[in-house]
Amino acid sequence: MPPDTSSPRRPLLSSNSLWRMRSYLRPYVAKLVFIWLAALLGIGASIALPLVGKEVIDGPVLHGDSGALLPLGLVALGLGVVEAFLIFIRRWSQIGPVLGLETRIRDDLYEHLQRLPMGFHGEWQSGQLLSRATTDLSTIRRFLGFGMLFLVMNILQLSVVTVLLLNMYWPLGLLVAASAVPIIVVSLRFEKRYIKISRQVQDEQGDLATLVEESAIGIRTIKAFGRRHHVYDQYDDAARKVYDTSMDKVRLSARFFTFLEVIPNFTLALVLLLGALAVGGGSLTLGTLVAFTTLMLQLVWPIASLGYILAMAQESMTSADRVMEVMDTVPAIAGGARTVERPRGHLRFEGVEFRFPGADRPVLHDVWLEVRPGETVAVVGATGSGKTTLTSLVPRLIDPTAGRVTIDGHDVRDLTLPALREVVATAFEEPTLFSMSVRENLMLGRPDATEEELDAAIRTAQAMFVYDLPWGLDTRIGEQGLSLSGGQRQRLALARAVLSRPRILVLDDTLSALDVETEALVEEALRHVLREATGIVVAHRASTVLLADKVALLAGGTITHVGRHQELLTDVPEYRELLAQDADLDPSEGALR
Incomplete structure (x- = not known):
């Protein structure tokens, strides 16, 4: 206020x-x-x-x-x-x-x-x-x-x-x-x-x-x-x-x-x-x-x-x-004039810093990270380390206070907001659903999607429960989707992001509310989606790391290590300690499952 x-x-x-x-x-x-x-x-x-x-x-x-x-x-x-x-x-x-x-x-x-x-x-x-x-x-x-x-x-x-x-x-x-x-x-x-x-x-x-x-x-x-x-x-x-x-x-x-x-x-x-x-x-x-x-x-x-x-x-x-x-409040985030033709989804964080207004210290500082087209990076860090802030920089929900974020070599601040939001799709840990039908919620980011594409996105997110609702996809869900469970809301939000067919897919701990069995099915389907897109995944669960080609460890407001999961598990004690908190990790074997 x-x-x-x-x-x-x-x-x-x-x-x-x-x-x-x-x-x-x-x-x-x-x-x-x-x-x-x-x-x-x-x-x-x-x-x-x-x-x-x-x-x-x-x-x-x-x-x-x-x-x-x-x-x-x-x-x-x-x-x-x-x-x-x-x-x-x-x-x-x-x-x-x-x-x-x-x-x-x-x-x-x-x-x-x-x-x-x-x-x-x-x-x-x-x-x-x-x-x-x-x-x-x-x-x-x-x-x-x-x-x-x-x-x-x-x-x-x-x-x-x-x-x-x-x-x-x-x-x-x-x-x-x-x-x-x-x-x-x-x-x-x-x-x-x-x-x-x-x-x-x-x-x-x-x-x-x-x-x-x-x-x-x-x-x-x-x-x-x-x-x-x-x-x-x-x-x-x-x-x-x-x-x-x-x-x-x-x-x-x-x-x-x-x-x-x-x-x-x-x-x-x-x-x-x-x-x-x-x-x-x-x-x-x-x-x-x-x-x-x-x-x-x-x-x-x-x-x-x-x-x-x-x-x-x-x-x-x-x-x-x-x-x-x-x-009279001037939007702090205004789109540029550039569009991206045939986007490849090459994402880079170049010396990024972010500080909340009036804060004594930045949440993020000197962040360097590169995610190549078709590559998926899992961002791992302790609670409050700035993972959500980092992912929010990609679709320009916030702007860095120093450094820049680029897509295919273009600063995201130079892109028009419609062009940027067509390239990037985000699914959040706390999904927002509107008081409208399931179909309208899913097609929010892509109104021209066909029934076949809609069904494919639903199956990717393991959200087939929508077909069992009283009126199927035309069932009107309550405000904030409170008539659904947390896992169901997350799966619908994931399906919405997948349906938009982005070049860059940002998943902010989107699978946190899923049970182990459903999570495994969703992860298997996501592997096929992420092969065709650049992915940046916030991971709290050890199993989610397996979706990524490489892992970035965020600690102290910056990326301290980047590498493959097995390399970090062997060489970086902080990374091993973070994953050891998850039941999926067997410390005696030093590997996942």
């Missing part, structure tokens, strides 16, 4: 974020102009109605001229119909642009998340990202679809009506204008406090979403250890934290909204009192007072709604900043 998510780490809506938001709005400018025009004409019609009422009262009603009453009545009716029609047009027209804008931002956000490297996803909580892609975008949509339009409309209506009131009867107009001063002062104070507390609520909701997601994914472990009450207490603490902060937010809003309700109504009471005295004194006509009061009533909603709209605006700005916080 990014540090200090309780408050913004940069000014709300930086210049880059504002530029990006403008770029999202640009395709909808024409429709937005039409919407704004309809809104402005609607305001004009609503303001004109009280002025027509003034003419009715001071004209036909005062003088008893019924003949002049009908035309003015028709004008008032026409203005009412026009206002209602313009409101309908405005609301009908704004649906498409607003929903289209939300969809476009969400698509871009998801696409950008796919471009960001593993380091980014390792630092951020998934719940924080989920809340940005759902709750925050909905908040932005609500403001763009309602709040922004009414904010401008209300400010415009307040300004125009205030000028009209001053023109009608300046003493009462000044009273109305003066009542805006405390509202402006309190609004500015409210805005500063609301920004902070709104961001805090949104970040805490992201933390809560993370707890829910982790509990759902890890439900089997929670139940197995009987930790239901423990995780519930964690959830309850986070939920109460959200509740307490939300209540602080509500109290702040309630005080502000109440203030906005009191000022206009108090001002209206004074206007009626002083206006009645002015009519009695002859300095103000009854029609003018009625029109003044009607226009004054038109200010009650804009002023009362100002709090809601300002709150919505602050939440939207905070949400936009949270979304742009992700969108």
Whole structure:
């Protein structure tokens, strides 16, 4: 998770974020102009109605001229119909642009998340990202679809009506204008406090979403250890934290909204009192007072709604900043421009070093290793020695901080990412399966695979159990493949990697969850696959080493020995000790099985 998510780490809506938001709005400018025009004409019609009422009262009603009453009545009716029609047009027209804008931002956000490297996803909580892609975008949509339009409309209506009131009867107009001063002062104070507390609520909701997601994914472990009450207490603490902060937010809003309700109504009471005295004194006509009061009533909603709209605006700005916080993150791993024609799969590590950001010492340093086309190398090392980090460098899940990794003489950083990922396929120790059918999971890396190729990959990975599932390959497996055993998930992940027919196949301890009998069958089938590809295999089991043509011993963050299994077993005590921990090794014979 990014540090200090309780408050913004940069000014709300930086210049880059504002530029990006403008770029999202640009395709909808024409429709937005039409919407704004309809809104402005609607305001004009609503303001004109009280002025027509003034003419009715001071004209036909005062003088008893019924003949002049009908035309003015028709004008008032026409203005009412026009206002209602313009409101309908405005609301009908704004649906498409607003929903289209939300969809476009969400698509871009998801696409950008796919471009960001593993380091980014390792630092951020998934719940924080989920809340940005759902709750925050909905908040932005609500403001763009309602709040922004009414904010401008209300400010415009307040300004125009205030000028009209001053023109009608300046003493009462000044009273109305003066009542805006405390509202402006309190609004500015409210805005500063609301920004902070709104961001805090949104970040805490992201933390809560993370707890829910982790509990759902890890439900089997929670139940197995009987930790239901423990995780519930964690959830309850986070939920109460959200509740307490939300209540602080509500109290702040309630005080502000109440203030906005009191000022206009108090001002209206004074206007009626002083206006009645002015009519009695002859300095103000009854029609003018009625029109003044009607226009004054038109200010009650804009002023009362100002709090809601300002709150919505602050939440939207905070949400936009949270979304742009992700969108403005520059991918640390960007593809080059080169492609590999007729790749052979010649893999080299040339003086490679990798250091995690902020770490005191590198995980890997001065790593030199060559894997020739069609050759398989087993990487052996103690737990935590950096084997997974080493293999992650090949498909560029991470990049070395020094040195380089080359394929057929080309630095992998110079290759386009699609070209690189076509050449390299990886099967991980912890396989990831998606909530889709078995077929879709297997064809993730190669959508054009035939049924024969699919069957061959399944048999290579000894994953024939898929044919016994209720709907065979079309059976939908649960999220993370939790309906399958660990060994079944590993075999499906292996089949997926084999199906992509890579020139370089990376196996990160892919057979660790298999029983001995299944492992032997998988290894036998893999030998045929690895003859046609360059292989790099992370080995924890002694039996897995037999898949390789040679072995690389990783110790102290570097490759200390490279050679054939028998040579290392005889000459390198560290290697012998590592393999001796596996039951497959018979130390008295000094060989495997």
